[in-house]
Amino acid sequence: MSNTLVKVSGLNKSFSIPDGMFGKKKMLKAVHDVSFAIPEGKTFSLVGESGCGKSTTGRLISRLLLPSEGEIWIDGEEISKRKESQLKAMRKKVQMIFQDPYASLNPRMKIRDIVGEPLVIHTKLSKVERNKAVSEMLEVVGLSEYHADQYAHEFSGGQRQRIGIARALIMKPQLIIADEPVSALDVSIQSQILNLLKDLQSEFHLTYLFISHDLSVVEHISDHIGVMYLGTIVESGPKEVIFTNPTHPYTKALLSSIPIPDPRLRRERIVLQGDLPSPVNPPPGCRFHTRCPVAMDICKVTEPPVKKVITADHLVACHLIE
Numbered sequence: 001m002s003n004t005l006v007k008v009s010g011l012n013k014s015f016s017i018p019d020g021m022f023g024k025k026k027m028l029k030a031v032h033d034v035s036f037a038i039p040e041g042k043t044f045s046l047v048g049e050s051g052c053g054k055s056t057t058g059r060l061i062s063r064l065l066l067p068s069e070g071e072i073w074i075d076g077e078e079i080s081k082r083k084e085s086q087l088k089a090m091r092k093k094v095q096m097i098f099q100d101p102y103a104s105l106n107p108r109m110k111i112r113d114i115v116g117e118p119l120v121i122h123t124k125l126s127k128v129e130r131n132k133a134v135s136e137m138l139e140v141v142g143l144s145e146y147h148a149d150q151y152a153h154e155f156s157g158g159q160r161q162r163i164g165i166a167r168a169l170i171m172k173p174q175l176i177i178a179d180e181p182v183s184a185l186d187v188s189i190q191s192q193i194l195n196l197l198k199d200l201q202s203e204f205h206l207t208y209l210f211i212s213h214d215l216s217v218v219e220h221i222s223d224h225i226g227v228m229y230l231g232t233i234v235e236s237g238p239k240e241v242i243f244t245n246p247t248h249p250y251t252k253a254l255l256s257s258i259p260i261p262d263p264r265l266r267r268e269r270i271v272l273q274g275d276l277p278s279p280v281n282p283p284p285g286c287r288f289h290t291r292c293p294v295a296m297d298i299c300k301v302t303e304p305p306v307k308k309v310i311t312a313d314h315l316v317a318c319h320l321i322e
Contacts, residue, residue, distance in 0.1 A: 004073075005174060005207045006038040006061065011070035011080075013056055017280070028280050030056045032231040032287075034070070038224075040174075043201070043208040045218045047254070048228035049276060054211045055099075057228075058177045061209060062094050063087055075174060092122050095168035099180035101160035105152040111138070112148035115167045122171055137166045140203075142196065158189035162196070169200065177209045182217060194221055215258050219243060224313070227251045230287040231279055237314030247309050247316045249292050286319065294320060 011034040019026040031053045038044040046054040059065045061072055063079055072080040079090055095118075098104035105114055116134045119125055125133065135145040141162040152160055161181060168176055178197065182190040198221060200206060212218050218225060219239065226236040227250065235248040246252045253270040272291045277283050283290050289299035296319060304317045 003040045004037045005040040005075055006044075006209065007071075007073040008037070008057075008061065009035050009071045009073075011035065011057065011060060011072065012068045013053075013060055013065060014068050026280055029282060030231055030279055031060065032282075034228075034231075034233055036224075036226050036233065036236060038175075038207055038209060040207055041201070041205050042223040043210055043221055044224045044226065045210040045212060045222040046226050046228055046233075047212055047215060047218050050213060051276060051279070052228040053231040053279075054228050055179050058096070058179050058209060058211050061175075062096050062177050063090065064096075088122070092118075092171045093173050094175045094177065095171065095173040097161070097164050097168050097176060097178040097181045100184055101157055101164050102152060104164055105160060107152050110149055110151060111163055114152070114163065115148075115170055118167065118171045133170065134166075137170050138163075140169070140200070141166045156189075157185050158192060161185065161193055165193075165196065165200070169204065172204065173206070175207045175209065177211070179211045180213070181210075183212065183214065190217065197221065215254060227254065230277060230282055232287060232317070233315075234288060234318070235314075235316045237309075237311065241310050241314050245310055247314075247321065248288075248318050249294055249320075250288050286317075296320075 011031055013031040015028045015030060016025045017028050034057055036044060046057060048054055056065065060067050067080045070080060071078055074090060075093060079087065112131060112134050115137060116130045119130045119133060134148055138145060138147055143159065143162055155163065182193050185193060194217065201208060210218065210221055222239045224237065225239055225242045226233045227248065229250050235242065235251045242251065243255065246255050253272050256268060256270040274291045277287070277290055285301045286299040286304050289295040292299065298319050304319045306315050306317045307321045308314065309316050309321060
């Protein structure tokens with residue numbers, strides 16, 4: 001059995017935002033009571049609509065954001081309350097791949113300097129040693145040594161994302177947080193990057209937190225999946241269970257929207273009514289009840305407990321579960 005590398009418990013994040021023109025503030029509740037664990041060497045994916053809090057969760061775990069409440073354990077160390085000056089050692093273990101492969105690369109820096117910058121910060125390697133490490137890492141991600149002296153604008157989107165991956169891997173981290181890493185790429189390039197990520201996971205024994213809104217992408221790369229809605233995880237479990245036996249009404253609606261490549265086949269589409277509620281003023285009880293086709297009276301007043309369903313690690317927050 002794999003050891004648990006990442007454990008998140010009761011994670012919450014609220015942002016103070018302006019309310020009107022008189023300096024008043026209101027709280028935007030981006031992440032609410034999120035808990036999950038990621039075994040070493042596995043991929044846990046967070047999936048959901050835009051604005052559901054999945055990217056914020058990734059930034060909390062990487063400590064780019066400070067949690068409002070909750071605990072974050074990485075490799076046996078609790079990091080949620082640590083000061084920025086105490087996080088340098090953790091930064092070597094946790095790296096991010098960002099959604100936009102162009103905006104995340106400094107246009108004024110050569111690729112050699114972009115990929116090698118973590119080595120300057122975290123190691124005492126000489127310039128020659130750093131350049132050698134950068135050249136080797138570029139080869140690993142499918143680029144060549146001569147690319148090191150070029151700038152980001154000279155590359156395609158897929159190549160830029162490979163550069164971002166090389167930068168994330170240069171410190172040989174344990175955890176990679178991939179925030180929508182293929183959503184800005186063409187479909188044919190998406191498959192190349194996903195296959196690269198899987199190959200690198202096997203080669204370097206990486207653990208992934210993969211964030212996406214695309215269930216077909218998630219199905220390709222995940223071991224476990226957490227389905228998020230309005231800041232909270234409504235269902236989580238092994239990939240096979242989520243795709244073959246979805247239990248929460250929101251999960252079922254998401255799965256029903258996946259296109260089927262065979263035009264002779266049809267799937268009953270579950271169309272959710274209404275708009276996503278505001279995280280500034282989330283509905284009471286179950287946050288999904290305003291759009292749920294099978295909502296009951298209790299859903300409007302009482303937050304559903306998390307229950308085990310198919311297996312011990314298949315968890316669902318829904319009053320319909322006995």
